Amino acid sequence: MKNIALCQYYQPIVSVLESIGSWFPQLILRLILAWEFGEAGLMKFNGENWFANLTFPFPFNLVSPEISWGMATYFEIIGAAALLVGLFTRFFSISLIILTIVAIASVHWPESWSTFSELWKGYAISDKGYGNYKLPLLLLIMLLPLLFNGAGKLSLDNLLGKYCKSKHA
Numbered sequence: 001m002k003n004i005a006l007c008q009y010y011q012p013i014v015s016v017l018e019s020i021g022s023w024f025p026q027l028i029l030r031l032i033l034a035w036e037f038g039e040a041g042l043m044k045f046n047g048e049n050w051f052a053n054l055t056f057p058f059p060f061n062l063v064s065p066e067i068s069w070g071m072a073t074y075f076e077i078i079g080a081a082a083l084l085v086g087l088f089t090r091f092f093s094i095s096l097i098i099l100t101i102v103a104i105a106s107v108h109w110p111e112s113w114s115t116f117s118e119l120w121k122g123y124a125i126s127d128k129g130y131g132n133y134k135l136p137l138l139l140l141i142m143l144l145p146l147l148f149n150g151a152g153k154l155s156l157d158n159l160l161g162k163y164c165k166s167k168h169a
Contacts, residue, residue, distance in 0.1 A: 026086075026152025029142050034084040036139060037096060041076025044069065057105045075099055083146070086155020093147040100140045108133040 051065035051072075060068065076099070079092040110122040110131035122131030151157040 023153035026146065026149065027154050029146055030083045030086055030089070030151060030155070033096070033139065033142055033146070034080040036080075037076045037083070038080030041073050041080060044073040045077065054106045056102060060102050060106075072099060072103075083151075086151030086157050087160075089146050089151035089155065089157050093143045097140055097143050097147065100136050100143070104133050104136045104140075108136050 049065060049069040051069045054065070055061065056063075056068065063071075075092075075095055079096050079099075082088050082092045083096075108122070108131055110119060113119045113122070113130070118130060121128070123134045123137070124130070124132050125134055126132060
């Protein structure tokens with residue numbers, strides 16, 4: 001008898017959570033990622049180019065530090081705005097994933113490590129000589145659902161998709 005009561009309450013709760021899950025998690029991810037990348041882009045926009053002192057991985061080392069600075073700045077600012085409204089979310093997600101991987105490799109990864117224990121010390125927010133790749137790694141992981149699942153129902157991408165379907169129907 002108790003099992004029937006449990007099932008009676010379980011399915012309505014799951015249905016509500018699933019309906020919210022079609023738009024809310026993507027919205028929250030987009031908002032926090034827009035904030036983080038927008039803040040980083042505006043800091044670069046208003047700051048001095050410190051990329052000249054970095055070693056970028058191939059093929060990004062073929063581009064001048066000035067061009068790299070500009071590309072990073074504008075991809076972060078424009079990407080943040082696009083994530084905010086959910087426009088071209090997959091394109092900007094992969095762009096910001098690439099940018100974040102380059103940032104991890106160039107800035108946040110430990111300069112040298114000989115054991116996984118030493119590498120793990122770099123999984124931190126503050127740099128104590130072992131790197132500080134925790135935050136960019138978390139941002140990278142947060143971009144993955146947007147890349148694979150899109151921006152969600154509460155987005156311009158969703159409206160654009162509905163418009164395109166109606167024109168081809």
